[in-house]
Amino acid sequence: MRETQPENAPLTLAIDAMGGDHGPEAVLDGAAAAAAAGLKARFLFFGDRAVLGPLLAARPKLAGSEVRHAPGVVAMEDKPSQVLRRGRDSSMWAAVEAVAKGDAAVVVSGGNTGALMAVSIFQLRMIDGVDRPAISALWPTPNGRSIVLDVGANVEADANQLVQFAIMGEAFFRALTGKEKPTVGLLNVGAEELKGHDLIRNAARILREADPDMAFAGFIEGNDISKGTVDVVVTDGFTGNVALKTAEGAARLVASWIKKALTNSIITRIGALLLRVQLIKLRERMDPSSANGGVFLGLNGIVVKSHGGADANGVKSAIELAASLARHPFRDEVAQTVAAVAKRAVNVRVTNQNSDEAKAAAV
Template sequence: MTKSQDHVLAIDAMGGDAGPKAVVEGVAYAIQRGLKNKIIFFGDKAQLEPLIAAAPETRDAEIRHADNVVSMTDKPMHVLRRGRDTSMWAAVTAVSEGEVSAVVSGGNTGALMAVSRKQLGMIEGVDRPAVTALWPTPRGRSVVLDVGANVDADENQLVQFAIMGEAFFRALTEVERPTVGLLNVGAEDLKGHELIRTAARVLREADPDMSFHGFVEGNDISKGTVDVVVTDGFTGNVALKSAEGAARLLGEWIKQTLTGSLNAKLGALMMAPGLKKLKDRMDPGSNNGGVFLGINGIVVKSHGGADARGVASAVNMAASLANRPFRDEIISTVQAVMERRARLSDAKETTVKAAVV
C-alpha cells in the first residue's frame, strides 16, 4: 500500500435513513473543515453523480457503482448470503483488500458487523467485537463500550473490552494513560456479580500498566469519572438510549420554556449565542460514530439518522484512526495480560498445594 493510499476512506453512500444526500453533504462538511483524505463513495452512480456535482468540495472523490443496498430490515445472514452486490459489501471489501484504510457506513448495524467479521476477521486474541460510543462529559469525552454488539459478556471478554477501549481512547486523544472503569451497581469492591468482580481482579493483577480505576456507577459516565467505561452490550445500549432520550426531553423542555411567553422569547433572543453553544453541545451528531473494536480493520458505524454534521463526525473519526497502530497495541496487550493471568493462576495453585502439604 502506498503512502497516499494509507489515507483513503471508503464511504458506504447508500447506508442511513436520509439516503446518499446526507452522506455526500456530510463528507463535504468534513472537507470544508479540513479533511484531507481521498474519498471513495460506494453506491448508485446515477444518484451520486448529481449530489457530488452539487457539493464541489467532493469533486475529487471517486464513485464505485454498486447495484444494490442493504436495507435496515435485512437479516445479517441474508446479507452474508446474498449481499455481495451491495454498497456495504463493496466498501468493506476495499478495506479487506488493502485499498483503503477505513470504512464508514450508516447502514444496518447487524449486517455491517456480520460483513465486517466475515471479510476482515477478528484481531488476534479477541473473542468478540465491541461497539464504542463517545459520551460528552464536563472533562470532554469518555468512551463507553460495548453499546450493542453483545447482549452479554463473560469476564474474559470484559477484560478484552477494557484493553481495546484503553487503546482506542489513547489513539483518539493521545492521552498516554487513560483511566478505565467497569460499570457496576456500586463502586465498592464487593458490589456486583462474581463475573464483574473477577474481571476487576484480572485487570488489577494482570495489567499493571493500565490505569484501572475500579468500579463506576451509571452517574459516573456523564460525570467523566473515567475516560473509558466498560460494560456488556445490553447494559451499554440501555444506558446510551436512556441518555439520548433524556437529552431530547431536556431539549424539548428548554424549547417550551423559551417560547412560552413574549418575555421568554425576548430573553431567548438575548441569550441566542449561549443557546447556540448549548444546542451544539447537546447535538448527538457532534459525537457520532461508533467503532467496531476487535474487528481486524477500521469500521466506523454512523448513526442511521445522522445529518451532514453527524456524518462528518463519523468520517473524521475514521480519518483520525486510519494510521494509528492501536490494533497492534491491542494484540500485544491482550497476549501479555493473558500470559500474566496464567502465571498468577499457576502461582496461586502452587501456593495452595504447598499449604495443603
C-alpha cells in the first residue's frame, strides 16, 4: 500500500530562501543543519543570487546545492491575488515551479501562507476528485505526534470536504510514520452521536459507510488532541486554526509560569540548576520549532510551509519533514481512495444542511 523510495535515492528539495522573518541566513543554516544531521539531499535555493551566492559558498555542508536566481520577494502583507498577477519573478513562485516542472520533489517556504497556497494551487493543481486543499499541522502528544487538519486553508468545509480531509490526512500520516492503519477522528463538541453540526454527522456517516478500510474512531473532543486519542484529527480550517493557536497560547502561558517558579529566589535557582538537563528537554519538547512544518495536502506536489518566525532549527525540522514526505509519496493513494469513497458514497444518503438548519443546541 505504501509506495516508498529508497533512503539513498537522489532527492532534490526546492527552498524558497527569501521567505521567513529571520531572512535567508536562517534558511540556509537550517538546510546545513539538516545535512549535518544526515539528510542526503541536494537543495535548490531560490532568491537573489547576490545575497544567496556568498551564503551558500560559506556553508561547506551544502556542497552540491545551487542557487537559482529569482529577484522578487513576496511580502507578508501581499494579497494572494496580487502575487498571482505580479509575483511571477518571486522566489516563492520559482520554488513552487521547480516542483511543478519535476526539477524538485518538494518545496519548503516560510513565506506568506495565503500567497503560497494560491501559487501552489495555480501551479500544481488539485489532485483529481479533491475539492479543496487543506493545511496539516503536527501536534505533540504523549506517544509522539498526531496531525490536525485543516488548520487554515478554508474557513468552512462541507461534509464531503471533511471526508476528503480525512482521506488525505490518513495517507499523509501513513507516509510520515509508516503506521499501516492510522486512527482518524472528527473534532466535535461531544463524543455522543447526537452532538455537533449536522455536517459533521454526515461526514461521520460517509466515512463509516464508504471507507470501510479506514480506522475511523468517530468523534473526539478538544482535549483528545493533546492526549493523542487518534493519529489524525479532522476539522474545518476555522476550528483547526483556532485550536492550534489556542493550544500554543495555553502552552506559552504555562511556560511563563514555570519560568517564574524557577527564577523566584536563590533557592529556586539552585533547584532549577539541579533540574537543568531535564528542563532543557522540557524546553525542547515545548519548542514549537520541533513541530514546524504545515503540509499542504490535496495538491499534485508536496508543499511544506515553514513558520514565518522559525529559526534555523525550525527550518531544519520543516526540511526533514519535507524530505521524509518526498520519499513516501501518497498522491496516487489519495486520488484512488477519494474516487472509491465518492463511488460508494453515491449510495449513502448525504444531505448537507445549511447553517440555519443546523442550529440544534449542542448541549
